Amino acid sequence: MSIQSVERAFSVLSSLSRRRAALTTVARDTDLPVSTVSRLLTTLEDLGAVVRDDDAQWAIGPAIHALGASDPDASIIMRVRSQLEALVALTGETAGVSVRDGRFVHYLDHVDAARDVQIRDWTGERLPLHVASSGQVLLAYADDQVITEVLATPLDPVASRTITDPAELRQRLERIRRDGFAVTNREFSDDIASVAAPVFGTVGIVAAIHVHSPAYRFPSGDARAELIEAVTAAAASVSVRATNADNLHHQEPSSRSNP
Numbered sequence: 001m002s003i004q005s006v007e008r009a010f011s012v013l014s015s016l017s018r019r020r021a022a023l024t025t026v027a028r029d030t031d032l033p034v035s036t037v038s039r040l041l042t043t044l045e046d047l048g049a050v051v052r053d054d055d056a057q058w059a060i061g062p063a064i065h066a067l068g069a070s071d072p073d074a075s076i077i078m079r080v081r082s083q084l085e086a087l088v089a090l091t092g093e094t095a096g097v098s099v100r101d102g103r104f105v106h107y108l109d110h111v112d113a114a115r116d117v118q119i120r121d122w123t124g125e126r127l128p129l130h131v132a133s134s135g136q137v138l139l140a141y142a143d144d145q146v147i148t149e150v151l152a153t154p155l156d157p158v159a160s161r162t163i164t165d166p167a168e169l170r171q172r173l174e175r176i177r178r179d180g181f182a183v184t185n186r187e188f189s190d191d192i193a194s195v196a197a198p199v200f201g202t203v204g205i206v207a208a209i210h211v212h213s214p215a216y217r218f219p220s221g222d223a224r225a226e227l228i229e230a231v232t233a234a235a236a237s238v239s240v241r242a243t244n245a246d247n248l249h250h251q252e253p254s255s256r257s258n259p
Contacts, residue, residue, distance in 0.1 A: 005040075008032060012040050013064065016050060019082035020057040076207050077109045080199065083209065083234040084111040090230050093213040094119045097199070098134040099206070100142065101126060103150055105135030108207075119192060119212040130169055131158050131188035133196035134208035140176035141198055141205040147173065161186040181232050183224075186215055193218035195228050197235035209235045 008030070015021060015029035027037040041058055044050040048063035060079075080097045087095040088111045096110040104126040112118060129135035129150055139150060151166040161184075163169045176182045185193040196210035211231050219227055 008036065009040050009044060012037060012044065013049065013060065016058055016060050017078055020053070020059045022057055026058060076199075080207070080209060080234075080238050081109065081111075083238055084109065087111075087209070087211055087230060087234050088113050091211055091227055093211050093217075093227075095209065095211045095234075096122060096134075097207050097209050098138070099208075100129065100135075100138040103129055103146075103153070105129055105132055105138055105208075107134075117214055117217075119214070122212075127188055128156065128158070130155050131162050131184075132210075133182040133184040133187075133194040134210040136172060136182040136184065137176055137196045137198050137208040138205060140173040140182070158188055159186050159190050161190075163187065181228055183228070185218060191215055195224075195231050197228075197232040198239075199235050200239040209238075 011030040011032070012026055015026045021029070023038060023041065024034060026041070027034045030037060032040075041050055041052075045052060045061070048061045050058050050064075051061040052058050076097060076099065084095040084097060087093075092113055092115065094110060094113045096107055098105050098107045100106070105128075107122040107125050107127075110121045110123045112121070127135060129139040139147060147170075151170060155162070155164040155166065155169060157164050163172060172182075181195060181197040183193075183195045188194075191214060192212055193215045194210050194212045196208045198205045199207040199209060209231060211227065218224070
């Protein structure tokens with residue numbers, strides 16, 4: 001019986017690892033009676049393994065985050081995966097998450113779109129911070145010393161519209177901090193356009209969420225504004241839940257506006 005309880009508790013945690021959910025949703029995910037799930041959640045809540053918000057939505061708690069603190073990247077992937085899947089369903093384009101690795105952006109995870117023409121999986125790849133939307137977001141909220149070091153190094157072009165002028169890049173970073181997102185078009189590939197937004201923890205930026213699309217398919221006008229809003233909303237929704245990876249020290253933006 002005790003082994004069965006462990007299995008059931010694990011299935012509940014597995015359900016919540018994908019997204020916040022109500023009691024009935026967890027019961028449906030786990031194929032367990034609502035009464036059983038309710039008892040499990042109450043016990044897990046007492047242990048700090050899950051938390052419940054004012055809307056009776058359950059989520060993974062601080063005790064579980066602490067267990068994953070030794071591998072912040074893995075924890076970030078786990079926490080944003082459901083948002084990436086939701087972005088792909090909403091936008092019809094690929095989505096991913098990345099972190100800063102020195103002067104590079106490191107792509108951690110990627111969710112494909114169900115389209116004949118789509119962006120390849122960049123998981124595991126590293127690119128210079130200045131060439132990609134997610135890299136520019138991560139750089140924009142980096143410490144001043146990091147920004148100064150990047151601007152002092154050659155900004156090598158990798159595509160036709162790569163920013164190679166330090167003054168122009170500094171202006172771009174200032175706009176990103178003001179607006180809360182970055183848009184790039186043919187800056188790290190002549191075939192790709194992208195929008196990215198920051199994921200914040202309690203002490204600053206911890207990751208960036210992006211949506212990539214072929215440049216010819218990248219929207220304009222109201223459709224672009226909707227895409228930007230979808231990405232920034234996804235990043236904001238996981239920001240308060242990314243505190244286990246708060247080993248980067250940056251500043252959060254004071255405001256956000258559309259281009």
